[in-house]
Amino acid sequence: MAEMTFADLWSRDALSFRERRLLLLGLLVGQGGLDEELLIQLDAAVRAGELSVEELREVVAFLTHYAGWARGARLNAQVEDLIEKISG
Numbered sequence: 001m002a003e004m005t006f007a008d009l010w011s012r013d014a015l016s017f018r019e020r021r022l023l024l025l026g027l028l029v030g031q032g033g034l035d036e037e038l039l040i041q042l043d044a045a046v047r048a049g050e051l052s053v054e055e056l057r058e059v060v061a062f063l064t065h066y067a068g069w070a071r072g073a074r075l076n077a078q079v080e081d082l083i084e085k086i087s088g
Contacts, residue, residue, distance in 0.1 A: 007082045010078070017048065017050055018045075018050040021041060021045045021048075021050050022051075022059070023043070023049070024041055025038070025041055025042070025045070025059060025063070026063060026066075026067075028041060029063045029067045029071055029072075030066070030067050030071075031074055032061075032067075032071055035074065035078065038075070038078060039078055042056065042078060042079060042082050043082060046082065046086060053083050054085075056079045056082070056083065057079065059075075059079075060072060060075050060079050062074070063075060084086070
């Protein structure tokens with residue numbers, strides 16, 4: 001049931017996958033404490049070609065200013081670890 005609900009939300013035409021992913025990343029960072037879910041979404045964004053390395057870093061800079069330095073620092077560490085993983 002939950003999979004069908006999420007599949008429906010992601011398949012609507014009003015927003016692109018990329019736009020949905022950006023909204024979800026902002027939500028996960030803003031809520032805090034959802035590191036595992038955030039890492040899954042970051043990885044999915046890169047693998048699907050929705051966000052480039054440069055765009056990931058820009059997301060970090062933007063969200064740091066709105067979610068706070070502590071959450072931004074954690075996000076930065078996750079993003080840089082992911083970039084190293086996919087580049088290495």
